[in-house]
Amino acid sequence: MPYQDIFTQTQAASRTFTSLSAEQINSVLRDVAAAALENTPFLLQENQKDLDRMSPADPKYDRLKLTEARLQDIAKDIENVTTLPSPLGEVIFQKELPNGLNISKIRVPLGVVGVIYEARPNVTFDVFSLCFKTGNACILKGGSDAEFSNNAIIKVIHAVLEKHGITPHVATLLPVEREATQSLLEAVGYVDVLIPRGSQGLIDFVRQNAKVPVIETGAGIVHTFFDETADLEKGTAILFNAKTRRVSVCNALDCLLLHQKRLTDLPALVAPMAQAGVELFADAAAYQALRAHYPAHLLHPAQEEHFGTEFLSLKLAVKTVGDLPEALDHIARYSSKHSEAILSEDAANIEVFLNAVDAAAVYANTSTGFTDGAQFGLGAEIGISTQKLHARGPMGLEELTSYKWIVRGNGQVRG
Amino acid sequence: MPYQDIFTQTQAASRTFTSLSAEQINSVLRDVAAAALENTPFLLQENQKDLDRMSPADPKYDRLKLTEARLQDIAKDIENVTTLPSPLGEVIFQKELPNGLNISKIRVPLGVVGVIYEARPNVTFDVFSLCFKTGNACILKGGSDAEFSNNAIIKVIHAVLEKHGITPHVATLLPVEREATQSLLEAVGYVDVLIPRGSQGLIDFVRQNAKVPVIETGAGIVHTFFDETADLEKGTAILFNAKTRRVSVCNALDCLLLHQKRLTDLPALVAPMAQAGVELFADAAAYQALRAHYPAHLLHPAQEEHFGTEFLSLKLAVKTVGDLPEALDHIARYSSKHSEAILSEDAANIEVFLNAVDAAAVYANTSTGFTDGAQFGLGAEIGISTQKLHARGPMGLEELTSYKWIVRGNGQVRG
Numbered sequence: 001m002p003y004q005d006i007f008t009q010t011q012a013a014s015r016t017f018t019s020l021s022a023e024q025i026n027s028v029l030r031d032v033a034a035a036a037l038e039n040t041p042f043l044l045q046e047n048q049k050d051l052d053r054m055s056p057a058d059p060k061y062d063r064l065k066l067t068e069a070r071l072q073d074i075a076k077d078i079e080n081v082t083t084l085p086s087p088l089g090e091v092i093f094q095k096e097l098p099n100g101l102n103i104s105k106i107r108v109p110l111g112v113v114g115v116i117y118e119a120r121p122n123v124t125f126d127v128f129s130l131c132f133k134t135g136n137a138c139i140l141k142g143g144s145d146a147e148f149s150n151n152a153i154i155k156v157i158h159a160v161l162e163k164h165g166i167t168p169h170v171a172t173l174l175p176v177e178r179e180a181t182q183s184l185l186e187a188v189g190y191v192d193v194l195i196p197r198g199s200q201g202l203i204d205f206v207r208q209n210a211k212v213p214v215i216e217t218g219a220g221i222v223h224t225f226f227d228e229t230a231d232l233e234k235g236t237a238i239l240f241n242a243k244t245r246r247v248s249v250c251n252a253l254d255c256l257l258l259h260q261k262r263l264t265d266l267p268a269l270v271a272p273m274a275q276a277g278v279e280l281f282a283d284a285a286a287y288q289a290l291r292a293h294y295p296a297h298l299l300h301p302a303q304e305e306h307f308g309t310e311f312l313s314l315k316l317a318v319k320t321v322g323d324l325p326e327a328l329d330h331i332a333r334y335s336s337k338h339s340e341a342i343l344s345e346d347a348a349n350i351e352v353f354l355n356a357v358d359a360a361a362v363y364a365n366t367s368t369g370f371t372d373g374a375q376f377g378l379g380a381e382i383g384i385s386t387q388k389l390h391a392r393g394p395m396g397l398e399e400l401t402s403y404k405w406i407v408r409g410n411g412q413v414r415g
Numbered sequence: 416m417p418y419q420d421i422f423t424q425t426q427a428a429s430r431t432f433t434s435l436s437a438e439q440i441n442s443v444l445r446d447v448a449a450a451a452l453e454n455t456p457f458l459l460q461e462n463q464k465d466l467d468r469m470s471p472a473d474p475k476y477d478r479l480k481l482t483e484a485r486l487q488d489i490a491k492d493i494e495n496v497t498t499l500p501s502p503l504g505e506v507i508f509q510k511e512l513p514n515g516l517n518i519s520k521i522r523v524p525l526g527v528v529g530v531i532y533e534a535r536p537n538v539t540f541d542v543f544s545l546c547f548k549t550g551n552a553c554i555l556k557g558g559s560d561a562e563f564s565n566n567a568i569i570k571v572i573h574a575v576l577e578k579h580g581i582t583p584h585v586a587t588l589l590p591v592e593r594e595a596t597q598s599l600l601e602a603v604g605y606v607d608v609l610i611p612r613g614s615q616g617l618i619d620f621v622r623q624n625a626k627v628p629v630i631e632t633g634a635g636i637v638h639t640f641f642d643e644t645a646d647l648e649k650g651t652a653i654l655f656n657a658k659t660r661r662v663s664v665c666n667a668l669d670c671l672l673l674h675q676k677r678l679t680d681l682p683a684l685v686a687p688m689a690q691a692g693v694e695l696f697a698d699a700a701a702y703q704a705l706r707a708h709y710p711a712h713l714l715h716p717a718q719e720e721h722f723g724t725e726f727l728s729l730k731l732a733v734k735t736v737g738d739l740p741e742a743l744d745h746i747a748r749y750s751s752k753h754s755e756a757i758l759s760e761d762a763a764n765i766e767v768f769l770n771a772v773d774a775a776a777v778y779a780n781t782s783t784g785f786t787d788g789a790q791f792g793l794g795a796e797i798g799i800s801t802q803k804l805h806a807r808g809p810m811g812l813e814e815l816t817s818y819k820w821i822v823r824g825n826g827q828v829r830g
Binding site: 012015018095097101103108110111188192193207208211213214215231234237238240241242245332350354355356358359360361362363364365366367369370371375376377387388389390392393394402403404405406407408409410411412413414 | 427430433510512516518523525526603607608622623626628629630646649652653655656657660747765769770771773774775776777778779780781782784785786790791792802803804805807808809817818819820821822823824825826827828829
């Protein structure tokens with residue numbers, strides 16, 4: 001394995017954390033936050049080298065760009081992480097067995113966390129601080145577009161680690177070569193989990209090629225069902241919020257499921273969306289109900305392809321359903337199991353929906369826009385898992401840990 | 416995908432569980448236990464067809480064989496599962512947010528659990544009962560050697576499901592063709608987790624080829640460190656138990672790490688092992704200490720290959736270390752992170768060891784033979800995870816579940 005020496009070093013470095021206290025960890029992180037500010041000119045200068053290689057018209061340009069204000073936000077985020085309680089060492093379970101063995105389950109770091117991401121240099125600080133807080137060494141593979149920025153950031157981090165007498169191998173930035181990605185995907189025995197952060201294409205690539213355990217984050221094909229009894233006023237505000245608050249995020253609404261008895265309310269329900277420029281892709285019944293009311297240039301007949309699409313833009317599919325079971329069937333078929341909502345004043349229907357829908361976050365009478373670590377009170381978030389193993393939905397500090405069983409005996413043997 | 420129709424059916428069937436109560440689930444399982452007994456002649460007859468195709472000298476023959484007594488044990492195990500509390504619906508976390516949203520984390524089934532295993536027909540009953548109890552549909556891929564047995568078992572299970580009006584697709588047995596395995600490994604979006612049960616070769620194959628999330632179970636390269644202060648009498652019993660209780664299991668001892676100051680005690684420490692016929696592979700210092708005491712035909716100089724080997728037989732590596740840190744380094748290098756132990760009367764050393772060793776189960780002054788779901792009080796076990804994601808160590812019912820976030824609002828939108 002070409003990068004085996006690097007992986008071996010990182011894995012060895014991960015053992016450092018068994019002798020670092022939560023306070024020492026926070027102290028390092030505070031110094032990293034300070035160093036991010038102190039090194040602003042250097043970081044911006046290196047970031048500019050990356051920017052110079054990219055057209056400002058490229059949609060990635062803005063994500064790549066660091067500014068003084070953004071570095072201040074980054075420093076604040078790291079400071080915030082230091083204020084969160086450490087999950088490490090938590091006794092999850094403890095019991096004295098009849099044979100006198102004392103058994104407990106203790107929260108421990110995962111070990112080595114790999115993260116593959118694209119041209120967002122802020123992720124480098126972000127992933128480092130969350131991994132370091134949770135006692136994990138990290139192996140970072142950033143996009144080649146951000147090479148200068150990431151090298152500069154890791155240099156700043158390493159200088160702080162060195163000052164604290166901690167090996168820099170706890171935060172390893174891989175070179176931009178593609179072979180490094182391939183090695184990371186295959187680093188069985190060295191990497192405990194790999195988290196891809198970025199486009200669906202990146203996530204698919206990682207899932208297809210990884211030999212190490214992966215947590216998938218990302219894609220949200222999000223529905224909201226407007227039930228027969230739903231409140232029109234609340235529903236109008238919620239749908240508008242879920243669709244337009246930020247269209248590029250995974251919790252944004254993609255499909256409105258409308259109870260057929262509420263077709264007459266549909267024009268009012270989506271009226272604010274017209275003003276925001278939302279294009280609707282409506283099934284036949286919804287199209288019919290809207291055609292005299294919604295701007296013609298924003299209203300299109302829905303094709304099959306519009307269902308099950310994550311738009312990430314000012315577009316919304318509208319589907320009319322006969323009843324709640326039909327809505328549930330549609331969601332089961334097209335949902336990416338991220339965030340799903342029901343708007344209803346019928347308590348029984350709400351319970352059926354919350355129970356039946358298989359998604360990371362299921363909502364009643366509120367906006368799917370709340371699917372977010374900070375909103376859920378997790379303090380920080382490394383991603384939103386769309387799989388069911390290990391972590392589901394927003395992943396905070398606890399989701400960057402594992403546990404081990406500790407058994408204390410006094411000579412017991414098994415019969 | 417060739418088996419897509421089957422996977423689609425199983426996934427759809429997994430939704431059945433949202434309308435089954437814990438009592439209904441237990442009632443089905445009790446009937447399956449009864450049916451296993453009632454159909455003993457049929458099951459033994461079909462099992463005999465498999466046995467007829469295999470040489471009785473084949474080490475797999477005994478694992479493949481069903482008997483009346485084994486079917487009684489299987490029925491008892493299923494009955495036992497019905498007595499365990501259901502983890503489903505457990506409220507893991509609940510909170511009222513400042514904006515009035517009520518947020519909770521609820522335990523739910525994983526969805527569809529795939530299990531690939533070898534010629535052990537008991538696994539078919541075992542996996543079905545644990546998955547059904549936890550509200551999961553299962554896709555079973557058994558070894559071709561057990562084809563008749565598995566078909567018979569699934570027929571018995573399906574008859575019970577039918578009697579209860581439950582779709583048989585909640586328990587899907589794939590055909591024995593290799594293509595079925597390949598499809599299962601790639602059933603992204605249909606299978607929530609895949610658990611290989613069997614040899615290291617099978618586990619490696621699954622890890623290398625799976626596109627769906629995998630939980631690795633199995634391999635245990637197990638060490639016990641006999642410290643400077645360890646009690647000789649207790650240590651002798653513990654080491655003998657850990658090595659000889661059952662040599663073919665993953666928690667069996669593979670390497671004794673001996674503090675150099677205890678070399679003079681080594682002959683007494685391993686004396687009972689000689690009687691059990693344990694072959695020792697000793698490093699130079701240990702070999703020297705043993706040569707006048709241990710039977711010559713059972714004592715060999717250790718080669719590098721003997722460290723980091725899971726023997727699964729009456730063989731034991733012996734390595735002399737200068738101190739605790741050296742023992743920790745050896746474990747970090749060779750352990751498979753399954754079960755590791757320290758024998759010591761030094762409380763400080765014990766704490767250092769328990770804290771520093773990265774393994775699913777870490778023991779002080781007792782036998783690694785305790786790494787087992789039943790011993791840990793989990794009631795039942797689907798395997799012992801050697802990875803750190805999702806589940807570590809013995810996996811019981813809870814480890815066959817995920818969770819979802821439920822958020823109840825009253826018109827809240829995100830700012």
